[in-house]
Amino acid sequence: MAAPQPSGMAGIGLNRVLEPIGSLPQSALRLDAESPPAADEVAIAVERLNLDAASFRQISEFCDGDPDRIRAHVLEIITSRGKMHNPVTGSGGMLIGTVEYAGPQSPLGLGAGQRVATLVSLTLTPLQVTDGLTRWDGLSEQVPCSGRAILFARSIAARLPDDLPAEQALAVFDVCGAPALTRRVVQDYQQRGGPTVVAVIGAAGKSGSLALASAADLGATTIGVVYDADELQALERAGLADRVVSCDARDPVALLSAVTAAGGPAQVTVVCVDVAGCEGGAVLSTAQGGTVIFFSMATQFAAAALGAEGLACDITMIIGNGYLPGHSDLALDLYRRTAGVRQLFARRLGH
Known part of the structure; x- marks a missing residue:
């Protein structure tokens, strides 16, 4: 697992905060998920999200269990906030995907082509979804999708194990x-x-x-x-x-x-x-x-x-x-x- 970095202001994602300026990414209302990755960032080609249980329950109940409404609601949160940050529960989840770019100044030790799980909350992870969540049935906490996520220098990630299906590994990492x-x-x-x-x-x-x-x-x-x-x-x-x-x-x-x-x-x-x-x-x-x-x-x-x-x-x-x-x-x-x-x-x- 890539270890978090020493304390300090560098590499904590302030460059991605759009609103309010000066807040940390987790508490921000909106993040910039569209700009190219910086030299100390890592870009992940997203394969699957795992919504945390409290957030999924709240969204499902709010949408009366209607899969189409659930999909639309989650997509609206991601699109409007640049991250998966449920405004009601304040929680998000995590994701798995493949490293598509590792900046030369990134300390995480990741390389292009590695399949990883991001062990940091989606509430602070810049996230774009490019497929409209069309592959998700809206009935499970796990959300297959395509898109891009950004890890900061002080993020945490783990390589996916070879002996477990990705779905199982994601579920374990979500609550580790x-x-x-x-x-x-x-x-x-x-x-x-x-x-x-x-x-x-x-x-x-x-x-x-x-x-x-x-x-x-x-x-x-x-x-x-x-x-x-x-x-x-x-x-x-x-x-x-x-x-x-x-x-x-x-x-x-x-x-x-x-x-x-x-x-x-x-x-x-x-x-x-x-x-x-x-x-x-x-x-x-x-x-x-x-x-x-x-x-x-x-x-x-x-x-x-x-x-x-x-x-x-x-x-x-x-x-x-x-x-x-x-x-x-x-x-x-x-x-x-x-x-x-x-x-x-x-x-x-x-x-």
Whole structure:
């Protein structure tokens, strides 16, 4: 994986910001996706986008599940903003493609012809789509398309593995921050010498299943929380969690009761759902002195912080940063050697 560069203003994409001038690419309203790549940039011929779960759910619900409206809505966002940055959820996703140009001053170590996954959000990636998304059925988070994307000097990218289909690799890379941060936090608790119970909310999804596998790999006691009976059966078949419970995580009392009955409260709670409203239950389900990791981009962070304060909960809350050193390698390793993770990914990808 190409590593991010040292701190500083160079190579962070300010040259691509159209509005408002001076903002960073992620927070910008519009980016320049049309100018030729600069000497420290890399141009990617796009093959497939992966919309993040929260964004795809919001767009699908807004468009009443109509594939034509969904396609048109996503295309309008990309065209008007020069990037895939959902204005409602504030999230985007990531992509895979082939390097068509690597500037002589680019530090990413990429070369023309390499197939790569961009491990940075589409909310800060200059993006053009040239085929009108005509190959996308509008019913999946994965969007086959043609176009061009730009990586800055301080971007992150990984070469696609040879042993996995691109669709699977993209799905793994999309959530590779979740198992890495879960691993770091669980290891920190284990170094203190106490028992570690890890509850994963949204455990049958992509990030949830990898977070569970990461915690189980370290010997933690795991509780998988899912929404309905169908997901409960799928997670039980996958065998990733010591205990599996089903409830609506937006109901804080129901979530607290379910986690407690399964052996909680948890020292570490990982929130991987793609809907808002789970903040209070996650806080209540976490032991005093514990940690909640919010990997969902649907999280209402003010509600989480103020809710914990109002409940006098002495917990640490972490925003799930999608980058940690070695995160893509860890996620691929867990995916390759954990049959239950592959089962749940196949279910999510429609295989």
